[in-house]
Amino acid sequence: MLVEKNVPLQPYNTFRIVARAQTLVRVLREADVQALLADPELGPAPKFVLGGGSNIVLTGDVKAVVLKVEIMGRRLVAESDKAWIVEFGAGENWHEAVGWTLAQGRPGLENMALIPGTVGAAPVQNIGAYGVELQDRFESLDAIDLQTGRPFTLEAAQCGFGYRDSVFKHAAGPQGLGLAGRALITRVRLRLPKAWKPELGYLDLQRRQAETGIERPTAQQIHDWVCEIRRAKLPDPAVIGNAGSFFKNPTVTPEQCADIIAREPKIVHYLLDDGTVKLAAGWLIDACGWKGKSIGQAGVYEKQALVLVNRGGGDNGATGGEVMTLAKAIQTSVYERFGILLEPEPVVI
Numbered sequence: 001m002l003v004e005k006n007v008p009l010q011p012y013n014t015f016r017i018v019a020r021a022q023t024l025v026r027v028l029r030e031a032d033v034q035a036l037l038a039d040p041e042l043g044p045a046p047k048f049v050l051g052g053g054s055n056i057v058l059t060g061d062v063k064a065v066v067l068k069v070e071i072m073g074r075r076l077v078a079e080s081d082k083a084w085i086v087e088f089g090a091g092e093n094w095h096e097a098v099g100w101t102l103a104q105g106r107p108g109l110e111n112m113a114l115i116p117g118t119v120g121a122a123p124v125q126n127i128g129a130y131g132v133e134l135q136d137r138f139e140s141l142d143a144i145d146l147q148t149g150r151p152f153t154l155e156a157a158q159c160g161f162g163y164r165d166s167v168f169k170h171a172a173g174p175q176g177l178g179l180a181g182r183a184l185i186t187r188v189r190l191r192l193p194k195a196w197k198p199e200l201g202y203l204d205l206q207r208r209q210a211e212t213g214i215e216r217p218t219a220q221q222i223h224d225w226v227c228e229i230r231r232a233k234l235p236d237p238a239v240i241g242n243a244g245s246f247f248k249n250p251t252v253t254p255e256q257c258a259d260i261i262a263r264e265p266k267i268v269h270y271l272l273d274d275g276t277v278k279l280a281a282g283w284l285i286d287a288c289g290w291k292g293k294s295i296g297q298a299g300v301y302e303k304q305a306l307v308l309v310n311r312g313g314g315d316n317g318a319t320g321g322e323v324m325t326l327a328k329a330i331q332t333s334v335y336e337r338f339g340i341l342l343e344p345e346p347v348v349i
């Protein structure tokens with residue numbers, strides 16, 4: 001178990017916000033968690049589990065013990081006529097994991113290429129992009145209960161997956177279902193069906209297909225298209241600090257949608273299978289005039305209003321407070337104009 005004190009967290013969050021961890025423990029193997037929990041000082045202390053820091057906003061120094069998950073490993077654990085089951089250590093980089101499966105001739109994750117962060121965090125918000133979500137490929141995960149030290153395994157049905165949501169985002173309720181702050185995910189297994197078919201439901205991918213004239217793209221081609229589209233649309237966190245989409249796309253009833261369309265005929269919306277309607281949060285923010293605006297060093301990305309960015313660098317960048325002030329101002333104006341409360345996607349610490 002590697003314990004470090006007074007650790008700068010700027011390199012460990014993609015918003016590049018300046019903050020420190022009083023104590024940071026690198027978790028390289030399951031036994032490190034057990035050693036930490038048995039430690040008389042660290043064991044009872046509050047804890048925060050950190051992956052790649054690509055979905056968090058730090059609003060100050062972190063007093064909780066930061067457990068930085070660096071458990072590595074990738075392997076094929078089972079194979080049947082129907083599917084391959086591959087397992088990854090929670091500290092593996094997600095995008096590299098996608099590339100590894102493709103290099104092994106096992107497609108299925110290509111639409112989720114280039115999502116930053118670790119494999120261990122992928123189930124937390126059920127990551128998704130270009131028509132595929134983690135839950136579509138999820139088999140099971142191993143985790144450790146940070147209160148009791150008990151290891152446990154969860155199947156998909158036990159993870160409560162929803163749109164950018166899972167049991168890991170909710171505190172324990174009266175039914176005791178929430179695991180927020182309680183579970184450290186150590187390993188994730190994914191099911192990659194052998195009967196692969198391309199997922200080309202998204203307009204951007206269909207455009208790429210038309211441009212290239214490729215009727216039956218391979219998984220690698222879809223991977224490359226997704227990377228090109230994402231690089232053109234989203235700011236690279238290595239260049240401009242950000243946490244990807246800052247708000248979830250809200251869903252409304254068809255009646256609410258009809259009411260909004262009557263006032264805002266151009267609103268971007270998609271009908272979902274369950275009859276509800278998803279609205280494009282970026283469109284709502286843009287319609288309120290936020291694109292390119294800033295509060296302090298926190299700004300709204302010029303090319304995509306859904307992404308908040310850190311306009312500064314080094315020690316002079318945005319603070320978490322500035323990011324959250326901007327986020328609240330956006331929420332207020334979207335609520336006042338459309339009656340919709342946008343829900344932030346990143347975890348605020």
Ligand SMILES: Cc1cc2nc3c(=O)[nH]c(=O)nc-3n(C[C@H](O)[C@H](O)[C@H](O)COP(=O)(O)OP(=O)(O)OC[C@H]3O[C@@H](n4cnc5c(N)ncnc54)[C@H](O)[C@@H]3O)c2cc1C
Binds near residue numbers: 050056069115186243
């Ligand atoms: C440029 C950019 C683009 C993005 N695009 C997408 C996208 O297309 N789709 C999408 O879904 N997301 C996207 N994101 C968000 C982000 O990439 C995902 O949420 C990712 O899964 C976060 O991984 P992480 O390792 O960085 O998690 P962190 O930011 O470190 O942590 C996020 C949350 O997960 C918890 N956590 C992390 N690791 C573990 C673990 N091992 N066990 C238990 N809890 C853990 C943390 O406590 C925290 O609550 C984007 C982010 C950026 C910066």
